[in-house]
Amino acid sequence: MVGIHETLTQNVRRMYERFPYPNYPLFIPLRWQEAYASSSVFCQNIAGNPNATQSPKSILIAGCGDVQPYILSKIEPRNQNIIAVDISERSLRRAQKRVMFCWNKPTLICEDLRAFLSTQPGQSFEHMECYGVLHHLSEPTKVLHEMARVLVPGGSCRMMVYNSAARSWMRSLSRAMRLLGFDYNNAQSLTEAKEFLEALKKTSAVFESRLGSLGPKTIKRSARLVDTFFHEREVNQGLEYWLNAIHKAKLVPKGLYDRYAELDDLPNPMYHFPNRQQLNERIADKRFENNFELYLSKPAAEQTSLTSNKNSIKPLHLYTKDAPKAWFDYTETKSIPFWLRQRIWHMHIQMFYVDSQRLDYGLFDKLEKTSIQRLARIGAFGAHLITQDRLKDLMLRPMADSMEPPDPPSHSDSDMEQVTLLVRSVLKDKQQLDPRRIELILSRLRQAQS
Numbered sequence: 302m303v304g305i306h307e308t309l310t311q312n313v314r315r316m317y318e319r320f321p322y323p324n325y326p327l328f329i330p331l332r333w334q335e336a337y338a339s340s341s342v343f344c345q346n347i348a349g350n351p352n353a354t355q356s357p358k359s360i361l362i363a364g365c366g367d368v369q370p371y372i373l374s375k376i377e378p379r380n381q382n383i384i385a386v387d388i389s390e391r392s393l394r395r396a397q398k399r400v401m402f403c404w405n406k407p408t409l410i411c412e413d414l415r416a417f418l419s420t421q422p423g424q425s426f427e428h429m430e431c432y433g434v435l436h437h438l439s440e441p442t443k444v445l446h447e448m449a450r451v452l453v454p455g456g457s458c459r460m461m462v463y464n465s466a467a468r469s470w471m472r473s474l475s476r477a478m479r480l481l482g483f484d485y486n487n488a489q490s491l492t493e494a495k496e497f498l499e500a501l502k503k504t505s506a507v508f509e510s511r512l513g514s515l516g517p518k519t520i521k522r523s524a525r526l527v528d529t530f531f532h533e534r535e536v537n538q539g540l541e542y543w544l545n546a547i548h549k550a551k552l553v554p555k556g557l558y559d560r561y562a563e564l565d566d567l568p569n570p571m572y573h574f575p576n577r578q579q580l581n582e583r584i585a586d587k588r589f590e591n592n593f594e595l596y597l598s599k600p601a602a603e604q605t606s607l608t609s610n611k612n613s614i615k616p617l618h619l620y621t622k623d624a625p626k627a628w629f630d631y632t633e634t635k636s637i638p639f640w641l642r643q644r645i646w647h648m649h650i651q652m653f654y655v656d657s658q659r660l661d662y663g664l665f666d667k668l669e670k671t672s673i674q675r676l677a678r679i680g681a682f683g684a685h686l687i688t689q690d691r692l693k694d695l696m697l698r699p700m701a702d703s704m705e706p707p708d709p710p711s712h713s714d715s716d717m718e719q720v721t722l723l724v725r726s727v728l729k730d731k732q733q734l735d736p737r738r739i740e741l742i743l744s745r746l747r748q749a750q751s
């Protein structure tokens with residue numbers, strides 16, 4: 302008999318067979334330097350291994366999708382052994398095409414992650430990347446446990462899991478869409494779902510802002526739309542669940558990527574992991590709405606240098622790229638001129654990959670203090686690699702005295718009238734104008750606005 306876990310896993314597999322993620326077109330150039338925070342060298346540094354410049358050699362991408370194998374093969378030093386596992390064969394076929402001309406070709410394995418891990422002998426990997434995957438698994442805590450088992454002591458793991466509290470509006474909207482009869486397996490229905498969301502955006506400022514915050518591509522691109530609103534499995538668990546799972550797996554959270562600058566009143570969270578209470582309070586009043594992008598380490602009895610590889614081939618090709626655009630999207634960094642952006646990028650490469658002992662500290666004189674702080678909080682600068690105490694302190698301390706929670710969303714009765722009209726018109730086309738169904742859908746849509 303097929304159990305619930307097997308059924309869930311197979312449903313998820315079918316979904317990603319149909320909609321590989323993120324499914325960017327195969328031949329557009331990808332700005333892989335934007336993924337600097339997923340490089341094993343970077344993660345090792347954040348997870349507290351000062352010898353990380355020597356870079357780990359065996360890396361697992363757990364649930365790699367169709368793009369990460371390419372991105373990591375570009376950003377990693379050349380002598381890494383990258384193993385990329387995914388349950389979706391189609392995703393891996395696409396990944397295979399992307400890495401065709403890469404030097405550092407990852408080994409691609411099509412298997413359920415848990416089954417793959419259970420066949421690994423102990424302590425096989427020095428770094429793991431698991432981004433946006435665990436919350437889609439049928440038994441995430443068991444898989445995390447297995448991941449920790451095959452990680453070497455002193456090894457690192459970057460994982461991203463959903464902040465379920467911040468996604469409650471998406472879950473309500475997703476239920477409403479299912480009640481409206483949209484079916485992602487049917488191309489026509491998926492197009493209608495996109496049209497519905499575009500129309501919904503125009504009914505109220507709340508929907509406009511919430512759907513707008515997902516970016517235009519989430520509605521337009523089917524892979525993203527399905528991943529966001531039609532997922533076959535999304536664990537609805539909050540911070541406590543994930544921190545407990547990490548703790549039980551005997552991993553230690555070392556850093557948190559504060560992508561949206563929501564934790565500026567705390568010491569730099571990339572290097573000082575906020576405590577539970579600090580995070581829970583901020584999640585409860587919506588000061589913190591990002592997903593949990595965490596850097597974990599597996600403690601070692603003593604400081605290890607992992608596979609200390611003095612002959613590591615430095616990824617000097619990074620110098621040929623321009624700086625990650627995302628670094629300069631912040632108030633404190635957006636006016637930094639192009640030439641200085643490039644110097645910051647080169648400093649990043651020097652710090653993390655080449656030789657942190659030989660840095661040109663003159664660069665910091667050209668930057669505002671707040672720019673230095675912001676850049677250190679997103680990992681452009683490695684605060685722990687800085688030898689000047691005052692500069693290091695600047696990079697580590699809070700940037701703000703306090704952070705205000707956002708204003709509660711306000712929506713009027715007339716907004717709800719617009720929503721009702723929209724819902725009725727969709728159901729009329731489907732000849733499903735059943736009052737009970739309409740009421741259920743509207744109640745979900747009210748929740749999605751609150």
Ligand SMILES: C[S@@+](CC[C@H](N)C(=O)[O-])C[C@H]1O[C@@H](n2cnc3c(N)ncnc32)[C@H](O)[C@@H]1O
Binds near residue numbers: 437
């Ligand atoms: C949201 S995507 C993330 C992909 C990639 N990590 C990224 O950030 O682009 C989730 C991925 O996990 C894979 N996945 C889901 N369940 C899995 C399982 N049980 N075993 C292995 N991979 C799985 C899916 O096929 C999909 O490619």
